[in-house]
Amino acid sequence: MKRQWMTIMAALLVLLAGCQGSDWTVSVKTTPFYKEGTASTFAVAIQKNGEPASGLEVTAIFEMANMDHGQIVAALKEGEPGLYEGQVQLPMEGEWDVLLQMKDGSEMTEKLVTLTVKRQDVAAMINGQAITAAEVKFYQTRRKIEISSAMEEIQQNERGPELTERLSYWERQLNATAEPRSALTHLIELHSMALLAEEKGYSVGQQAVDREMEKRKNQYSESKTAQTLIRQYGETAFWKQERHYVRLVLLAQNVWNDMVKQVKTEHPGMAETEVRFFAQKKYEELLVSQIDSLDIQLYLSGL
Template structure:
């Protein structure tokens, strides 16, 4: 999914999350996937000093997600940033590498933010529910390859390994399969939309295909969020 689409949706959901904290109420609509550009709206500090792993952070259609779940999403985001850092260090040089290193440092700090991680948790779990509603199934071979590729990359990235080692190994191993299952299905939804766009616009350039797919994904995600019973807990 392209960055612009993700950023629009991400910003919208962050606004709704912050509003729900201020109002102390339930919300039934929100949105956004997540590449990582800074959003001032989502940088409201949330005190996490008194939170425990068992504390509820959000309920989606009756399914309760805890602070431990949110921390796992934070971990996965930071691990992927470190994998990107390693790849960049191997392929970039000079000013381009220097700028990217600063960017990755900023992204690590950005994902210390409670609201950022909460919005990612909501997005992935919500789209997974949509995939289930549509009858989409995970190809177990595709899923296992995704996990194996990720694990191999982590083994070669010292900073990523340190992040995982500092977390609860039991929790990490338990949640990894579910995380990638949700991710594979979310990507499948996007790819289905992209194929539809190609059929509807056979002469369109790749850039236009991406733009139209992003737009369809955003509309679908908005519709999905409006259909969910979603309660965000005030920390």
């Protein structure tokens, strides 16, 4: 009954707004998620008469569909023209009705949207895209594999004081993998540059991912430590995450390649080591600029 009443009221107000000659459209850009004790972003794009509607006062009233959990009210603020967003902490996953109240001067209209809110174990959000806790734990495992495999190779090929020194270094690196913040930092940087690559028009095809996956499977098969860690993680889950990771790496590689081309154009005849040095500097500057331009929210608790 409650849901029917919200629907009737929204329809009535939309009808009244239509009588005033304005055509309002709303599209959901970011759906909030459910994580206990955590607020998440809700964002909508609003148009009036086919143009982004700026300068509105927008309120979102959340109610659980077919359940009585009361109302949750969130004020939405305008960022880009016509794009309104705010934070909301929902008490559970499921289907939610959201009544959007939009005021433009003396004109008021309402729209009803329905969202499917999912439980997510989120570590961070970048422009509405989630980096999950599972992804962070995967990368921690991946780093363990890389470091353990390096240590395995060193033990096979080196002896004496140099062996002890190098193993000590890698053991410190191995211990650092237990800290999720460093893994999350790396993933934020990788996701950020992958997004930039897509903004530049780059894409990664299935065949390119397949080729890189085959290389990595062959590489891991040569290390007993890697095979053990993959089995412990769960082979199916590991390779699924690795595929996602490979796609991001290949996307970001396009941005790196652009930096190398730019340095070579600016400094023809420069030695390859110098090219890489200056390309790395440009890449890092671009990374900082890209991260500053993104909406990044962190949810580290529980990792």
